[in-house]
Amino acid sequence: MKKVECIIKPFKLDDVKGALTDLGIPGMTVSEVRGFGRQKGHTELYRGAEYQIDFIPKVRVEVVVADERVPDVVAAMQREACTGRIGDGKIFVTPVDQSIRIRTGEQGPDSL
Amino acid sequence: MKKVECIIKPFKLDDVKGALTDLGIPGMTVSEVRGFGRQKGHTELYRGAEYQIDFIPKVRVEVVVADERVPDVVAAMQREACTGRIGDGKIFVTPVDQSIRIRTGEQGPDSL
Amino acid sequence: MKKVECIIKPFKLDDVKGALTDLGIPGMTVSEVRGFGRQKGHTELYRGAEYQIDFIPKVRVEVVVADERVPDVVAAMQREACTGRIGDGKIFVTPVDQSIRIRTGEQGPDSL
Amino acid sequence: MRKTLSIIAAALLVLALPTLGLAEEEAPVTDIAFILNSFSFLVSGALVMWMAAGFAMLEAGMVRSKNVATICLKNISLYSIAGILYYLIGYNLMYSGVDGGFLGSFGLWAPDDAAALAGDYSAGYASGSDWFFQMVFVATAASVVSGTVAERIKLWPFLLFCVVLTGIIYPIQGAWSWGGGWLDEMGFSDYAGSTIVHSVGGWAALTGAIILGARKGKYGAGGRVNPIPGSSMPLATLGTFVLWLGWFGFNGGSVLALGSVEAVVEMSVVYLNTNLAAAGGIVAAMIALQIIYKKVDLSMALNGALAGLVSITAGPATPSPGAAVLIGAVGGVLVVLAVPLFDKLRIDDVVGALSVHLVCGIWGTLAVPFTDGEASFLTQLIGVISVGAFVSVLSAGVWLAMKYTIGIRVSPEEEHSGSDTAELGLEAYPEFGQGSQKLR
């Protein structure tokens, strides 16, 4: 199994979620993160001083899938999250040794 | 070393933490996430329109442990986080190449 | 590629970020987490009852880098995040199979 | 007619003192009446000023966190602008030399109490106290607009609209009735301004909402309505309580006198009817919500309380307590029905101000004849329609003129990131939610 994780612009979450469910991916885990990269943050002003906000809000979507589904998932994520503008984010694929569904104890791809 | 990570119902955090410390696991990292899966979110109502909240609050607990401790940790997590109801969550085990304690520079399992 | 991830004290974020950008690391992802470890939390008081806050706010910084950069990144993180006091945190290195830049579809180290 | 009314009240006071003989010649009594009338204006006016804070909190609670600072700034600055404009042109346009016509005269207002200081108290109150009380009403009308067009309108064009609304549009229609113009001569009856204040704000807001368009993402394909929940329900609740409190000044001060037993009896009735109408409004709204949705949406229940308040405002002195509850209750139900209706029409009203101030403003005005024998349904209808037409046409003109020149809507990107960082350069809650300071 692999974990496919993407760091995307927050307003793309619905699209990515939709595409993944269309692929039949039954579950995913989402978290708020802050990104730092080529896309630059904005300038804020407070009490007469300006300052740079470096970190930009991003959302991380993680799905653990069987190895054979990886290309589809990566493709769907890339298609949906892409706006063509800087800061669209990244997709990372990492190995997963084992997966267990807590409720039933099922293991491996069946547990997903 | 492996990272054992579980996505659980928030109110199970204390139990899982307790079980892990009972196992002698000295540290862990916890974060708030949102889950999407078989367990369905609830319906909210605002100004005359109803809508579905898809994402359910979950907590992610991550522990990096020496390989031989993995089965114990997985078992403890599963036992404690299990309510038998849908949405109990998942446990994922992933490989970790290296671990360093920042304070001392210790490496490998000693650093945990 | 590897993901190098560190769990650090929040006020060290700027230093770590600075050191990573000095190394020419163009991007990173940051998230808020709670840590449990040797460093103990503080006691709070509310309406005549005292209680222990076990979880301490920490920040997680994640960078995916080409294999050869790992030692530099780990060294920079350790140097910057270290205060010598308990709770300085950990660095974990994990394998990454694949990386894609969403905007362009570039793959591998080029996508970082 | 507003001004005359209080002079009548002062006269009544004199008549009410039979043991004094030639009452009209007695200085001491009129002296006290003058003080009490003026003091009532000041205290009531301060309560109405407080409503500006209520609107600010209500709206701050009902917008998303990324637009909270902007709505706060709009509310406090529109209140300020209303005061300055009413001084520069509004007051005289509304009250000076209307004489049954369509508008007063242009010119700076200045306090003038020479007569009273010389011992002639026939004016009935200090001129400054009257100005203060009238001024705070103008601000209320503008506050209504800010809630409806929130989260997408540009700051300065919005404030420019407020300049025109508070300096020109409001005073002219106000001259028709309270200023002693043609509507007043017809017998139009609007005690504290269901039409003259609330509907005026409502019509201006309605044209604004239509011309501006809905917030991005509010309406989906196929008639889908996407709720955009407000960021803080306790702030919205606080705002509603503040408005409720302020309304005692709004309606109670509109007795326009305190210096006679008649006046204070009337004021007492106005206070209790105002309170009962609000109570009727929220209870009715809650019951309607429970029946229709099986849940009691707080944001709508709060609108129900305000609906009751707006509904009673046109005639708070004549209903019995029971009738006041009913008038408010109808308002509460109207709001529960109107909010989804406006959504069906794809008119995006962020805080429900159209349902509260426009719909219930009309209802309240038309309900006056039920309890006040002197009011006629037809005249009330003429008042509602003529004021509505006048305000809508002028407002639409101003909105459109701005739309095609300086622009009234923030860019889609600014709308997505929020007006706060785009126009104010700060965040309302930098350490919470999406705030940039969370990681410090």
Place this chain on the structure above:
Amino acid sequence: MRKTLSIIAAALLVLALPTLGLAEEEAPVTDIAFILNSFSFLVSGALVMWMAAGFAMLEAGMVRSKNVATICLKNISLYSIAGILYYLIGYNLMYSGVDGGFLGSFGLWAPDDAAALAGDYSAGYASGSDWFFQMVFVATAASVVSGTVAERIKLWPFLLFCVVLTGIIYPIQGAWSWGGGWLDEMGFSDYAGSTIVHSVGGWAALTGAIILGARKGKYGAGGRVNPIPGSSMPLATLGTFVLWLGWFGFNGGSVLALGSVEAVVEMSVVYLNTNLAAAGGIVAAMIALQIIYKKVDLSMALNGALAGLVSITAGPATPSPGAAVLIGAVGGVLVVLAVPLFDKLRIDDVVGALSVHLVCGIWGTLAVPFTDGEASFLTQLIGVISVGAFVSVLSAGVWLAMKYTIGIRVSPEEEHSGSDTAELGLEAYPEFGQGSQKLR
């Protein structure tokens, strides 16, 4: 007796004007006194109404974010219900024809000022102003309950309890003292309601808390108390400030007159004693906290201020400034001790209302004889006990009747996820904390 008192005050006014000769025949003075008395009721009543907002904010700050919207709704709707019920039955049950007995008569209340309008000002004030002032006190008693039973009680059963409390329980015991019933005849002295308002709310809350049980997770095995911190300390602070301000109306308005020099002198003393007692309460609580816990828990210090206010309420006109500080200070310390005590008894009081309103309500009532020579300790005790017994028995009856029919407690799942989504279908802070809108 409340109503008589103000008639006496009006009479005193007349006596206080020796230079006028046959004072009783002079219309102008009584005229003005009538106006001033009524105006005092209206202004003070508006301040007490504002206390409803204070309770709402205090409680919204002291519950967890998942129950904030619900507590806001409860507070604003209970205030509304109190007004309607007091109109429907409460007022007459409390004030109409009690004559030394146990309760008044049933029937709708209606304003009646015919005598005053005909020139006979002997009533002393406009009937509506009196009703308004009395009505806001009822709501205060109900507000006390909502704080104690928060976070686990079902919405509609809670409101049903408020109907009974404000329509039946409060007015009947009120008839005993303020209505001129048997307690009043005995000489029971409770100026603005330490017992009659605050303890009444406290007893109703106490029975409710016991019958309802504690929140899940509040008490652990082996006597462990798990704190459940409130979601927003600034809201709790705001609520406390609002209550403090409103209390000037609560106690100051209870002079029941303004139309005489005696009355305004008394009112001045009441204002300053009220303020100093609150000050004494918070300072004493802070010192006690520093000594006991080495830290100054804000949530408890705020309770200390309210404790001072409740403590002085039974007798704010007689103490010297120094005595007022002391009476408040004792209240402040009592609260610091009582809060953990209730926890030891496993009575779960979310906002500390029992410690503040019940404990200090009793303390304040019993403290009256220290500064008021006319009050007797025994009579005060009889008042405290009889009111306590009456309210506890009736409240317990209502709570139990509801418990075994419609149910009073939300399901464990709803309690875990919070009342806001379960009963209202919305979140108080959708973009913060666990809010569903955080990821938008």
Place this chain on the structure above:
Amino acid sequence: MRKTLSIIAAALLVLALPTLGLAEEEAPVTDIAFILNSFSFLVSGALVMWMAAGFAMLEAGMVRSKNVATICLKNISLYSIAGILYYLIGYNLMYSGVDGGFLGSFGLWAPDDAAALAGDYSAGYASGSDWFFQMVFVATAASVVSGTVAERIKLWPFLLFCVVLTGIIYPIQGAWSWGGGWLDEMGFSDYAGSTIVHSVGGWAALTGAIILGARKGKYGAGGRVNPIPGSSMPLATLGTFVLWLGWFGFNGGSVLALGSVEAVVEMSVVYLNTNLAAAGGIVAAMIALQIIYKKVDLSMALNGALAGLVSITAGPATPSPGAAVLIGAVGGVLVVLAVPLFDKLRIDDVVGALSVHLVCGIWGTLAVPFTDGEASFLTQLIGVISVGAFVSVLSAGVWLAMKYTIGIRVSPEEEHSGSDTAELGLEAYPEFGQGSQKLR
């Protein structure tokens, strides 16, 4: 001189009643005047008390979430301390037997209305009403300090400073002018306290900020200023609205009378000028911000409104409406310039209180001669400087004495983790941001 003024007003009232003949002998009028004067003090005083809540909310919104509970506690406890100290020594030190000198007498204050109750109303008002009104002003001065030194000062030393400020420093300088001391004899004119209240708080805050040092991280190498955004802009806005409302009592009550037509006319002018100056302040600040920064920083715009209020406070009765707008507008611009200036000087003022209360307090005092022919620029300057020197020297002495004994600054660790957990043992927002309850 404060006290005399109102006696004059009472005298004026008598003179204003020519038709009554031997006016000085007429009891009834003076009776009513006594009541109205006292009532004005009570109502105005309650509004000023409400300003304490305004400062609390403003400051709670402008500090980081980790210090919010502490700032709330400081604000409510300093208000309490001010009241107790003013009773213990302050009032008599300020008003009793100053006679053109430098301070009054020591001793507890006690209400004394025997004369009035015996029919001699020449005091003009109830002694308690006067004490109440004077007391709330003291608290305002202390509130100014808390905002400037927030986020790093220790709780108890701060409160100790408040004890000295409200018990000794404020009353002594107050004796010079309002107490009838040497400054009053020179003709120094400060209607409601631009210098006597606001600048006094400002000087005490300035010395505190310098001696305490800046918050960690506020100033970087090479003159870098790191903004530390406040946690909640809606709370800051609410606080500003509360202060604005309270200011009607602050300035309007400072007419010191209501019992004459002259007084109520003056009060009307004061209300409207106060409102227009605030409006001028915020509008001018917004325009200045838009020009300088191209964005309209809400936190500074709010300061602009307060700047207008402080600026008009020294002389709200003499300007024309237009002049009031201008006086406020200058204040608004001053604030926009002063805030970055203090930062350049590395004086860390968390809420901008120095720019608002000190800078505009001076400006307002010096601006009096522009509209008040009786005031002299030189005398005003002498007043500003002498009060400034006195307060600065004494305050610095107190701050330094504490610094080298008990310490005034929290440890760096406590500063990093926040005063709330360090000194209060709780969090303001446990479920949000960094709150410990987020994961429950």
